[in-house]
Amino acid sequence: MLPLFKRRRLDIQHFPGFGGFSFLFYLYLYAPILVLILYSFNANQSATVWTSFSLDWYRAAFNNQALRSAAGNSLLIAVCASVIATVIATLAALGTSRGARFKGMRLSIGAIMLPLVLPEIVVGVATLGLFSSIGLSLGYGNLIIAHTVFCIPFAYLPIRARLEDMDLSLEQAANDLYAGPWRTFTKVTLPLLMPGIFSGLMLAFIVSLDNFVISMMVSQAGTTTLPIFIFGMLRMGVTPDVNAVSTLILAVSVLFVSLSFLLGKSRT
């Protein structure tokens, strides 16, 4: 009776070949990355023939002066852009979920999120066009401005989600207990919003660190970022040190995205 009953449920897990199909699906997603990580530890000069384990390519990458300076550029730009974007996104989130309702609010929220779906190549070309037409040449500044723009929606999402989840009666309780708007904001709203703000900051940081298309358009001599530098290395063929650098970037990205996710979920 019981097995019959069980079989009648249309459970996709009991379809024949479900396990094998799932395995293939994950392989399809992650095989290139697994191979890249594996070969970053390969001792062989050729990037495609495995001989033995070694950390030589990491050493080579660390000793590459040009690579280190590109990584430094990327970090500087990512820190500046993500901090500026998070400040703007926090204000935008407060305005759209705590301020009085205003006409065109949905449109404003849509406009904040739009950079998420705009074709990057178009944004890149447009930014480059604008910068050169007004003759803006700030070096790092150009890249920071361009990165801030596409970082804002990534920072905005977790902050707004946190604000929407927050019990409005907490701020009312603060008001009721003689705290004016400023004290309520600094003592109640902001501390409770902090996990959302950090989560947004981490996401924005990673998005800036990994960006290629827009950086490629906007960067000038001396402000080469890490992704652009790696692209340049590939012109001379896939060398194992590219694998090592890519693995490092991947590790940083996974770390920050996990942190962002955990902070976004945390309950205080």
Place this chain on the structure above:
Amino acid sequence: MSALHSLQTAAVSIRSVRKVYGDPQTGPVALKHVDLDIRDNEFFTLLGPSGCGKTTLLRMIAGFEFPSAGEILLYGENIADRPPYERPVNTVFQHYALFPHMSIAENLAFGLESHPMGKRLGKTAITQRVSEMLALVQMERFADRRPSQLSGGQQQRVALARALAPHPKVLLLDEPLSALDLKLRQAMREELKSIQAKTGITFIFVTHDQEEALTMSDRIAVLAEGQVQQVGRPSDIYEQPNNRFVADFIGETNFLPAQVETLADDHALLRITGGQLMRAAGREGLHQGAQVTLSIRPERLQLVAPDSPETTPCTLVEQIYLGTDLQYQVSLADGSHLRVRTPNRAGQNQSFVPGQRLGLQFDRESASVLLD
């Protein structure tokens, strides 16, 4: 003289308050026209079903909503336009709204530190007041805990202590017991009442639970559809309901059509369908021969042997065992159904059979005439 007197002793006066959300002409009306006087040191309850406007009224006293028209006086001073942080009233929120990122002691100190007076108090005075308040609600041991580490009942006490700490002139309680289980709710009723007596602060309590209202309040205002239906002591509200809504909302009742037979100075004699004569307190607007509705509580009716004198014949429809009480449903000659309730006393309950013919006896003075 008496007007002046009431002005002096009213803690909160609601004067012609109206509240419309959104557009003043077409928006939904939360409160139509409310006039209320809440006395100093009173346990006052706003009672009504959800959507009656009781919470809106409380939120207007707290300052979270502003009236569309009318005045709210706090000891004679109009506070209707002031923001919540400039009103000497505090609120116990329905879901407590304790600050999750602060310890219990920090939660209690928050209002004292924010208060303009509190800034002059100094750290030691605040710490002393906090421990005083923790002692009042017997939560001294939990001063360093976080709200999430406390049970619902404990959070409730902390919320109460936090609201009382800055010595508010009036304490507002927004259905504070609704999230607790039955045993705890009953214990908290007594505790709230004793804390009110101890502190001497005026309590305004919002609830939809009529039992809560009857057991705790000095006076009750029954609200429905944005209007005050009746204001009075619990016994007034229960024994002499003004209208059908109040009679039906507070406790169980029977409605009986009746005709006014004789009118005296302070009472009326009415004949109910089925023939029996009832005596009830007089009311304005009654005239001889008028058709009215009587409300009679089920516990004021008795079932007796069918041929007893001064009874109305009836037939037992069903009998329900309620534990503390026994409830009977009987039908009268005209087909109307009435509920009868008797305490469940050992050995004293006659056993009846559905379909059995019985006599229905009304307590004298047990009926009240309803205005609509």
